[in-house]
Amino acid sequence: MTTIADIIQHLERIAPPVYQEGYDNAGLIVGQASQTCTGVLTCLDATEAVVAEAREKGCNLIVAHHPIVFKGLKRLTGRNYVERVVIEAIRHEIAIYAIHTNLDNVYARGVNSAIAERLGLTNTHILAPQAALKQLSIYVSPGEADELKARLNEAAAAKQQPGTAVRLATIGAGEAGALVKLEVTFHRAQQGSVLRTLSAFGELDYQLHSLEQPSAQIGAGLVGELPEPLSESDFLAHLKSAMAVHCIRHTPLLDQPVQRVALCGGAGGFLLPQAIGSGAQFFITGDYKYHEFFDADGHLVIADIGHFESEQFTIPLLANILKEKFGNFAVHCTEVVTNPVRYYV
Missing domain, CATH: 3.30.70.120 (Alpha-Beta Plaits)
Structure with a gap:
């Protein structure tokens, strides 16, 4: 029988926990690794709706990108969504495992490689090894x-x-x-x-x-090249379509062809100096603040596609990683859109 520990062991071959950032809380957050696994549900965020979905699909393991618990919990009273998720997971014996910045920081089959693949980038390498x-x-x-x-x-x-x-x-x-x-x-x-x-x-x-x-295999962000240069407007259209985004916030266009692209799933603004240093014409990430956009300073175009949008393809990435190893095992991608941001257009 496949145990939760077997699932975790395979995931940690791809993204060892030691590669997570110091602030992170990746790993098994709820549940016992010794349990027999009845099925896996992959998601970005382990919300109450995702826990309910796991129950409906007969999955007793949720593999989430974002940890539901970042800091220690002193009480479990259901006063906020984090506590309610943990309570519901424990009540229904559903384990929650997070694979976060350790998956961000691996080159092979990581979050950023999934984005690069969607965009058709070649000659890719880690932006900040x-x-x-x-x-x-x-x-x-x-x-x-x-x-x-x-x-x-x-x-x-x-x-x-x-x-x-x-x-x-x-x-x-x-x-x-x-x-x-x-x-x-x-x-x-x-x-x-x-x-x-x-x-x-x-x-x-x-x-x-x-x-x-x-x-060359461990670090933050990614940089690569388009097969052929595109105009800035054509690249924005390509980005919007490939990443299935509603809108893109970006700095002023610079009237130059786009071939080299730097990117970082999630909140990657800290990598702007490396993106500029790489010679990229575009830097794609999420969670940019107003004043941070000024830091582009004519060096490149910052394109903020949203945190959820930049990482949404991590959900099928995780499912595929598990299906390849556990071919006869039930692995599902969540059908719940956990993005807390809505757009009025």
Whole structure:
């Protein structure tokens, strides 16, 4: 039987929790991982209507992009929508799992890659890469070296992200009192696995530090190119159609062809300097405030398509990720539009 833990394990191979931002609360928020999973409902927001929909569809796991709980709850009295959602989920034994900025920050099959695919962008890469590598150095006796080397190599390679390099080196016997020095370089997502492996060999002294080398697979935003340049008005029409948006708020057009496009799903205004530095003609994101639009300053066009609108295709993205792994398992996309913003046109 497929358990909720099985579902979570697969999702975390795609977007390890260690890649979430410090303010985030991604992970299992409500429910027990040991439960047998009867079905999955994917959504952006776990609202009361989504919990009711999960019940109707026979799903006891909701996989949401946004965490329903960001801060600690001191009471569960139903006084606001967050508390009511948690109460309803617990009452009906429905688990809620959030996969948020960790999914934002992965290149392969992440939120931003889904947007780039909708827009037909090519030659894409992370807009603001993060340093994601760590290095462990340890001295062991020659008799332990071979086994530890093999075990560390296995631990470091587990869930390895595409394009990353795992290196393990043995540096001379006779150093540090006839000990053998082992070094392993790994993605920070594997740190827990590496340290658990190390602990099985008793109390060993080691050094662990972060490397400054940025990863091509981990970071915020995305930049890519259109197959052919478009006029600004044609690109806006393409953007509106491809992303199924009602309207686009944007800064003044600059009367230049559009080929390079930077983007960030959700609230990505913090990436404007990187978008400008990338040479993009457009920067697509959501949640821009009035005064922040001035920061475009003639460098590019900021296009705010809305927070929900920029991330709405994360819903089928998550469903497809799960369907590929669990082919005979019920995975549904929510039919509830959870966008709290309405447009009068």
